[in-house]
Amino acid sequence: MPPPPKPPRRSTNGLTSVADFGPVASLAQRARELDRLDRQLRATLPSPLRDQVRFADLRDGRLVFLAPSSAWASRVRLYQTQILEAARALGASAHSVAVKVAPLPPEEVIPDWHKPLSASAARHLRAAAASLSDPTLRDLFLNLANQAEKSD
Known part of the structure; x- marks a missing residue:
């Protein structure tokens, strides 16, 4: 029995960006347009x-903004005539402004991964400093040892 035929290989000329394919390309283009309008x-x-506010969408002639609180949303509404004029000048067909209250996500807190030096490390730094002839380097070692002792 002869071996089964191999499936034909697709020829490609290298990698193609996912942004070049149908729905993804139109989504990327829409995101660029909304970002441009936002700015x-x-x-x-x-x-x-x-x-404080962000432009979120233009749908069915309505400009949608996001505000972190109702106070900021009210301020946006005070400027809706100005916003609509600017949107029309930019070529956007808008007839109304809507503001949704959506608190901004909390800023990510990056933990301090620096582990403090131990008392033992401070002692070793002091001993090393005592053996150094360079006064600048000795001062740096002593300063580091002092920092270790302050953190305890």
């Missing part, structure tokens, strides 16, 4: 407000 529309707002 341009928020640039028309006064400084403290532009830093």
Whole structure:
């Protein structure tokens, strides 16, 4: 019995970006458009407000903004005429502004991974400093030893 035929290999000319394929490409293009609108529309707002709100979407002629609190949402609504004029000047067909209260995600706290030096390490640093002839290097070792003792 002859071996089964091998399936034909697809010829490729290297890797192709996932952003070049149908739905992903249109999604990436939409994200770029929304990002561009976000930057341009928020640039028309006064400084403290532009830093607090984000443009989220343009759907069915409605500009949707996200605000971290109802107080900031109210401030956005005060500028809706200005926002609509700016959107129209940018070529967006918008007739209304909606603001949703959506608290910003908390900032990620990066833990301090530096492990403090032990008392034993401080003693070794002092002993090493005593054997050094270079005064600058000796001072650095002593300073490090002092830091270790302060953390205890």
